[in-house]
Amino acid sequence: MPHDLNLAVLVSIGQHPKSGRARRAEQDARAVELGLKLVGERLELLHAGEAQQEVLRSYLGMGLKEMTLLEQPSAGDAVPALGRYLAQKRPDIVLTGVRAESGEASGMTPYLLGEALGWPVVTRIADIIKVENGEAEVLQALPRGQRRALKVRLPFVASVDLAAETPRQSAYGPGRRARIDNASVDAQQDQLRSQWQEAPARKRPKRLKVAKAKTAADRFKAATAKSQASGGQVLQNESAQEQAQALFKLLVEEGVLR
Amino acid sequence: MSDLIRRDPRQEWIARNRLHPQHAELIAPAAETRGPSGLIRRNPHAVGFIGPNGIKRIDRLAGNGPQLGQRRGGAKAAAEVQLPLITVVTPDFYVVAVMDMVGGRLTGHDKDVLGQAHKLVRESDGEGAVVAVVFGESKEEAFDKAGVDRLIHLEGEAYAGYSPEARLTALSVIESQLKPRYWLFPDSINGGNELGCRLAAKLGERPATQAWQVDSSTAVCRGGSQRIDITRDTPRLLLLAEECADPIDETRHEVLPIELDTMPGTLVRIEDRGQVAVDPNQIPLAEAEFILSAGNGIHDWDQFHKAAEVLGATEGASRVAVDDGFMPRFRQVGATGTWVTARVYVAVGISGAIQHLQGIGQCDKVVAINTDAGCDMVKRADLSLIGDSQEILAELIQLVEQHRQGGAEDAA
Ligand SMILES: Cc1cc2nc3c(=O)[nH]c(=O)nc-3n(C[C@H](O)[C@H](O)[C@H](O)COP(=O)(O)OP(=O)(O)OC[C@H]3O[C@@H](n4cnc5c(N)ncnc54)[C@H](O)[C@@H]3O)c2cc1C
Numbered sequence: 001m002p003h004d005l006n007l008a009v010l011v012s013i014g015q016h017p018k019s020g021r022a023r024r025a026e027q028d029a030r031a032v033e034l035g036l037k038l039v040g041e042r043l044e045l046l047h048a049g050e051a052q053q054e055v056l057r058s059y060l061g062m063g064l065k066e067m068t069l070l071e072q073p074s075a076g077d078a079v080p081a082l083g084r085y086l087a088q089k090r091p092d093i094v095l096t097g098v099r100a101e102s103g104e105a106s107g108m109t110p111y112l113l114g115e116a117l118g119w120p121v122v123t124r125i126a127d128i129i130k131v132e133n134g135e136a137e138v139l140q141a142l143p144r145g146q147r148r149a150l151k152v153r154l155p156f157v158a159s160v161d162l163a164a165e166t167p168r169q170s171a172y173g174p175g176r177r178a179r180i181d182n183a184s185v186d187a188q189q190d191q192l193r194s195q196w197q198e199a200p201a202r203k204r205p206k207r208l209k210v211a212k213a214k215t216a217a218d219r220f221k222a223a224t225a226k227s228q229a230s231g232g233q234v235l236q237n238e239s240a241q242e243q244a245q246a247l248f249k250l251l252v253e254e255g256v257l258r
Numbered sequence: 259m260s261d262l263i264r265r266d267p268r269q270e271w272i273a274r275n276r277l278h279p280q281h282a283e284l285i286a287p288a289a290e291t292r293g294p295s296g297l298i299r300r301n302p303h304a305v306g307f308i309g310p311n312g313i314k315r316i317d318r319l320a321g322n323g324p325q326l327g328q329r330r331g332g333a334k335a336a337a338e339v340q341l342p343l344i345t346v347v348t349p350d351f352y353v354v355a356v357m358d359m360v361g362g363r364l365t366g367h368d369k370d371v372l373g374q375a376h377k378l379v380r381e382s383d384g385e386g387a388v389v390a391v392v393f394g395e396s397k398e399e400a401f402d403k404a405g406v407d408r409l410i411h412l413e414g415e416a417y418a419g420y421s422p423e424a425r426l427t428a429l430s431v432i433e434s435q436l437k438p439r440y441w442l443f444p445d446s447i448n449g450g451n452e453l454g455c456r457l458a459a460k461l462g463e464r465p466a467t468q469a470w471q472v473d474s475s476t477a478v479c480r481g482g483s484q485r486i487d488i489t490r491d492t493p494r495l496l497l498l499a500e501e502c503a504d505p506i507d508e509t510r511h512e513v514l515p516i517e518l519d520t521m522p523g524t525l526v527r528i529e530d531r532g533q534v535a536v537d538p539n540q541i542p543l544a545e546a547e548f549i550l551s552a553g554n555g556i557h558d559w560d561q562f563h564k565a566a567e568v569l570g571a572t573e574g575a576s577r578v579a580v581d582d583g584f585m586p587r588f589r590q591v592g593a594t595g596t597w598v599t600a601r602v603y604v605a606v607g608i609s610g611a612i613q614h615l616q617g618i619g620q621c622d623k624v625v626a627i628n629t630d631a632g633c634d635m636v637k638r639a640d641l642s643l644i645g646d647s648q649e650i651l652a653e654l655i656q657l658v659e660q661h662r663q664g665g666a667e668d669a670a
Contacts, residue, residue: 017483105482106467107451111459120423120527123452139534140420143447145541148420149531192464196490201480204470207501217318236631236644243643244653247604247625248661250641251569254623255361256548256602257658258533258570
């Protein structure tokens with residue numbers, strides 16, 4: 001790792017999915033963990049929002065002495081303030097979560113920052129393996145537990161997936177003693193959002209299986225019939241070798257054999 | 259003739275008396291008669307016919323059942339109904355839906371998004387066409403039945419693997435060429451969310467994310483941690499949740515290809531270094547893409563584990579294999595085990611009890627290796643190999659090892 005690597009992690013106020021209590025956001029905490037692994041204490045922690053947030057201390061309790069707070073009302077739009085601050089500071093890597101745990105949770109923050117700064121955006125990373133010659137080797141988390149290796153030019157924005165290493169525990173005392181620096185910004189109102197209506201989530205109706213049968217007999221069959229031979233290919237008299245060949249062909253066609 | 263209705267008591271008496279020798283003659287033709295008051299009267303005793311074994315048969319299928327006396331092939335062809343073809347000749351506007359295409363096929367989520375696209379077209383005035391954008395190789399054959407009026411298929415080196423920058427360029431070209439009224443993406447982890455967010459950031463649109471109830475005026479979206487619903491005006495760019503609308507299933511569409519203008523070059527700053535090998539047994543069973551599952555028909559367990567390793571498949575098991583202590587409990591597939599979602603599920607020596615079949619309901623391709631051609635797993639499977647599992651696995655291991663070595667030699 002180069003010694004002068006600058007890394008900023010954007011953290012938000014999380015929310016427990018059941019109780020709704022404010023907490024350390026899971027993905028953001030993983031981003032902090034990854035940052036700590038890469039640059040240790042030199043990591044710059046950044047939050048745009050209200051000042052009185054005890055939750056921020058739980059990020060600091062992971063082993064950091066200070067963080068920067070861009071103070072603005074919590075309903076405001078965080079992206080312009082963050083964009084301006086980052087354009088001025090120019091870190092090499094900006095880490096964020098994939099989606100916030102409260103509010104709109106659109107997951108647009110990394111993309112908007114990338115667009116504003118003109119940097120590439122890498123999504124859902126699980127790890128940063130090394131940073132060398134102005135390039136980073138990144139491991140991206142794919143669905144179904146797969147991983148993909150990527151190479152990105154610095155500087156870039158990356159969102160950290162839940163597949164990244166689990167965050168360390170937060171120590172209460174050091175978190176209390178850490179310093180929160182206020183950087184003043186001119187807060188921007190989120191005009192559009194103030195026109196939206198928010199309500200507790202309604203239960204979504206389950207999709208019913210509609211039998212489109214024309215007659216009672218067909219409907220009865222649709223409701224009770226066991227799965228029938230649906231034209232699947234059966235190889236009965238072929239030799240074991242031919243059968244294995246057929247299976248092999250299917251596996252290659254489906255692209256599961258790597 | 260007068261229109262006085264005359265009754266014939268003798269005829270009525272015969273009609274009432276089922277034992278009368280003339281009863282059948284009198285009753286048979288008249289299933290529907292005009293009654294004394296002029297109303298149509300149906301005689302339930304008169305319907306149906308006497309079957310070959312002398313028992314009365316009533317055909318309640320009203321001609322919808324399979325026709326007797328026809329050849330089987332003919333009956334099958336008749337059963338496959340031609341859905342009506344919907345054509346859009348000169349569309350007034352376009353609704354563009356970008357597809358995930360996991361494994362080269364439309365996912366259920368993709369089809370929901372296409373259904374939503376048609377819903378938006380129906381609600382707008384003017385004639386609109388639904389355009390599906392597909393990147394990379396496609397194995398899908400039923401675009402027409404999924405509701406694709408126009409298809410933009412972008413294939414080639416530039417779009418292979420992880421290529422968000424090239425794909426974004428293509429979407430920008432589509433934006434300037436078609437000026438779509440709506441952009442729809444599946445809000446999924448298979449790339450739809452990412453591409454949608456990238457395009458939204460580029461166009462400066464504020465997207466609706468996790469939208470699950472959308473019409474042309476308002477969209478209802480799930481907020482953070484699935485705890486709130488946000489009701490807002492429908493924006494131009496929507497990231498749709500699963501089951502946002504019903505998929506198209508009663509019409510066929512044209513699937514006309516659209517040619518794009520020449521692509522500008524893309525500055526590629528993210529380079530794809532390919533997928534990294536992960537230990538398949540570290541992947542949670544419910545998420546695994548390729549499962550080799552063992553049942554009571556496995557006798558050589560070392561060989562089975564070797565096969566799974568060579569194939570790079572995650573191991574699964576039926577309950578019997580677990581109960582007998584050959585596999586750990588967390589490998590059990592089925593009603594009381596894990597419900598798996600694999601794209602390819604190979605069941606070796608598993609009979610296919612209903613409790614097991616429930617667990618593999620969401621699998622795409624099922625392969626059965628079994629000695630019994632009549633078992634339920636063979637009925638469910640897309641490919642069944644009837645024979646001894648030990649022999650077939652041995653051949654398969656050999657084939658794959660040859661393939662691997664051949665690949666290595668080619669690479670060298
Ligand atoms: C409440 C309840 C819950 C259950 N939940 C589950 C569950 O979650 N998951 C589950 O799997 N089961 C479950 N079961 C058990 C289930 O009903 C079946 O008993 C079980 O799935 C059968 O497992 P099997 O197919 O491996 O064994 P068997 O039924 O014994 O089938 C073995 C198959 O192997 C074939 N075979 C034999 N020798 C060879 C050979 N040399 N080569 C190739 N094929 C060969 C045979 O033809 C046969 O088809 C449950 C049962 C109950 C009552």
